[in-house]
Every structure is written in C-alpha cells, then in structure tokens.
Amino acid sequence: MGWVSGIVVFFLIWWVALFAVLPIGTAPNPDGDPDTGWRGVPVRPRLLRKVLLTTLVAAVIWLGVYALIESDWLSFRSGWLALPEK
Template sequence: MDIGSAIAIYFLIWWIGLFAVLPWGVRSQHEAGEVVPGTDPGAPATPRLLRIVIINTIFATVIFVAFYWVYTRHLISLDDIPFLP
C-alpha cells in the first residue's frame, strides 16, 4: 500500500469515527441545569473536545491497524465479497 493511500484511508476512518465518538459523555446544558441565555438548551455544557479527539485517534488507529493487517495478509479479496446481481 502506498503511503498516500494509507494516509487517506486513515483520515477517512478518523473522520467517520469522529461522528460516532463525538456524542460520548457529552451532557447538554439542559441536563446540567445551566442554560446560558442565547444558546440552545441542547448545546454541550462542557464539550471536552480534546478528550474526544484523543479517544477518536485511538479508535481510528486500532481500526486502521486491523484494516492494514487484513489488507497486507490478503485475508479478504474482492472475490470474497458477495455482490448483488
């Protein structure tokens, strides 16, 4: 696998994983009972974005390593994937 392809695949895994990890552990202002005037009650009280980014990076790295291992060992080929006629 070319280094450019590996970086692109890792970025895609990281970006898609971000949307899965983003809501983990976030409490809304309504749930916290501290709604700031002029903001949506569903807005996060404390977003903790650095924690989300770190968790997502670990998640994406594990998924990418598993993908790379399967790809380099040729464990799954296009012939193994069933296509609908």
C-alpha cells in the first residue's frame, strides 16, 4: 500500500470510527429547551476527548488493515482468492 492509499484508508476508517465513538458518554439534557422541548444536545459533549479516542481506535484498526493488506494471508494474486489464469 502506498502512502496516499494509506492516508485515504486511515481517513475512511477514522470517519467511520468517529460515528461509532460520538454517542459514548452522552446523555440528553434533562431540562430540554423550554421553547421546543428538544433534549438531544448533550450538556458536555467532550469533543476533543472523542476525537483523540477516535484517532486511537482508527490507528489500531488501520494497523490491522495494513498488516492484512501487506501479508500474503489474503491475496488476490495467489491462493484461493486468485483470479483464474486465462
């Protein structure tokens, strides 16, 4: 995997991991908005902590993906996944 492909894969993994991490530790505002009653916005979202956690999770997943891509365990060039020769 080249460095551009590695960055693109990391960004995609990071983006998916962000949406998995965002709901962690959030609770709706118990009072809600007096006008609309909307209670969906958390009081303390702690976004910096979630971005750092997302980066850590994405790095671990990316290392696994990188190891899988660079290994011969899962290959389309040889083995049972290889395309038949013409």
